[in-house]
Amino acid sequence: MNEQIKPEVFYPDDELSEIKKKGIFTYRSERLSTWCPGCGYYGIETALERTLTELNILPKDLMIVSGIGCTGRYPFFAKAYSMHVLHGRSLPVASGAKIARSDLTVLALTGDGDCLGIGAGHLPHAIKRNTDITCILFDNGIYGLTKGQTSPMTPKGQVTSSHPEGNPDPNMNPVLLALSYGANFVARGFAGAPDDMKILFEEGIKHKGFSFIHIVSPCVTFDKVNYTYEHLRTQVKHLPRRYDYTNLDMAFEMARTAELFTGLIYRKEP
């Protein structure tokens, strides 16, 4: 990301007084979060709410669709028109809503099991269809809500409750998948860097078409090895200063490396 672009204003001032007064709490329901203390998802939630505040999107025009898992609980803590749908099905539901009502801002929140496991078949088609929704992949490398089984993002060899001898398979690479399927907007963020995430969310929501944002986030309860703040900080790296996010070849190269490069990896201007 080179520089932050000023957001557009969608509403007249008087309608926005609520957002000005309440800030990020505009988008919070009365229910308290049930995520574990220290969970990376709190960072994602705050960054997303700050983005929405700056973009001046009113809750009544915001639709959040989530699947099943820890990520899936997001709509209960949010104030919007929200659907907590079936496991893996957030992309079709969000796409249907957006096609039927193009005036809504539609976010599809999905976890690593949701997006890359049970619902993986929907991802290439959501990308190909290029419906104007923002897909945020909350990746904590584990099935947290069912207490720590192997997910498609669990690194090889990691001991989980479903693989006591260690996970025999390598993990997937969602950024590379999205690029290969032909996504026009691919970004990666880290739950421990809310300011960076905010910029990515902002660009993703403003992008006309399907945007895919992969957020790596620690699971503080079920992963003491790989998806921890300490270990992820050693892996996560900002994209180089002179990186050109319009160059697809460069994007593929970045996606293939062992490091987790964060930032706007690829964007095709419409």
Place this chain on the structure above:
Amino acid sequence: MDGRGFQLISDKGITIEICGSSGDGALATGEIFTKTLSDMGFHTLSFDSYPAEIRGFGKSVAHIRAGAGPLTSLSRKVDILVALNDRYSIEQIPKLVDEGVVIFDNKPIEVAREDNDMSHRLGPGVYSGEKDEWVIESDGSHCIAGYLGPGMYLYGVPLNQLSQRTTGESRSRNIVILGVMAALFGLPDKEFINNLTAKLGKKGKSIDTIISAFRAGYAYVNEQIVKLDPYLFRKEALEKRDYRLMTGNKAVATAAIDSECKFYAGYPITPATKIMEILSAELPKHGGHVVQTEDEIAAIGFVTGASFAGVRAMTATSGPGFCLMTEFIGYNVMAENPIVIVDAQRAGPATGLPTKTEQSDLNHALFAGNGDAPRIVLAPTNVSECYQWTAEAFYLAEKYQMPVIMLTDLFLSLCLENVLIEPIPDYKKHANKYPTEEELKVYLRQKVTDDGVSPRTIPGQEGGCHVVSGLEQDQYGTPVYDATTHTMMTEKRFRKIKTALEHDIPLPERSGAKGKVKLGIISWGSTTGAVREAVNNAVNDGKSVAMLKLIVVAPLHTEPVRQFLDSCDMVLVPELNFEGQFANWLSMHFNYTFHRLNRVTVSPITYNDIEEEIDRLLKG
């Protein structure tokens, strides 16, 4: 009978079959013939049977029944057989009535005689019963002429030669045969030419060539054939009605547009695909959207999202696709989201018999999904009800915020019937229960109400933000797992069914003999047409038979059904599945032993079948 229109010679209608190999154009011919009869004001009912392969080895049969009065069923017996392919047509001969007519392609003569002299050894004639008289073996194939029963009428027409002569190729045999049929049965050529132009004018081939093929057939009959058979579409009094000729699929699609459905998502599957194809062309003109998704799970997901976003949405599929949609049925029950699913049933489990009809998805429609999941299941019985009940499905889904499953079947989906359509009243187009201003102050999406229906906001409404979920939620929308809430919310969801029964679901309709009867028939879905015709005939013959027609299969109005059971000495439930799924469903409500007529013969049931069963039961 004062000479103002046309009338068939037979009161019971005439049945015509056009039989050919896939690719012979038998079905296109059948469609144009049906359309022309319909335009003249005849009541028509037609149904095609064809193999799953597009072209090659397979039998295609267009089956048309036409008459002056309303016809509700196909007939087992055929009056006129048009043979475009002798091998397949020979198999149809046993269905012919004793004085039936066969028109066949008089090709063997042409092959046999090299001078191409069209002498009429196989001209019009009444078969005497001597088999050798007609067998032709010039190219080793069997000619249908050798298989006729005594008393049948046979017309040989050199279709291939006439087609070659007028269009330069043999593919237009099916147009020539239209001319032959028109001339032979006394139909005016003008109407045919109009329909030919409308149907084939766009296909590139010059319409003049096509019409010349038609005229060649027409002229051949007038010049060369002496008519001997009694079948004639006569110029008689016929009440002119405002019929629209359509298939069940077309009726569903048309009704969806007329009901202000704005979103359709689906995945191609026989026989429901046509609904998507029609809507794909038409819905965007009405401000709607059609999406072809990657699978049926996504299709129903799209529909769920669109419906939540506030537009009327539907999907259509057949058994295998319906299986994939199962998880979202439960979701939409739980999230109280209105969706309409059309299941055009086909035969067999798994992939089964994709081009054959059956009524065997009833169990799945009634019980699909985990947990206690109330839903409404409808089964229209003919094409005009496909229209009416699609509109009703949208209304019920929106009003009661639950999935409505409409079961049609391959027969209903593809049969062409001319129907009279009633306009949909406005109140059925807008049935959402919006919250009042008072209710919006503290908006409860899952509010527990007396009728079970909670006020529903759609995105964009100030103060109406909420979350729906597949989890059990309390009135405020918070997921909770306690006994009290689960009991209260389950009762609320089932209360909607009770309210719907009280307010919107019509009582089952009884017809036939009044009062106490010896035999009652309860029917559902597309078998009802055959039952109706058989019962009418039986009552006219003085038999003590009555019928009860159920369109809404679930929930069931138990009291009227019980009264019907009490008024009958015995009750028959005919249906096209092996288990007797509907009889089983009734047995869950009533302690009663039903007579069952179950068939998995993959063809629609005819009134002849029901008549035989009535006679058997009344005798026994």
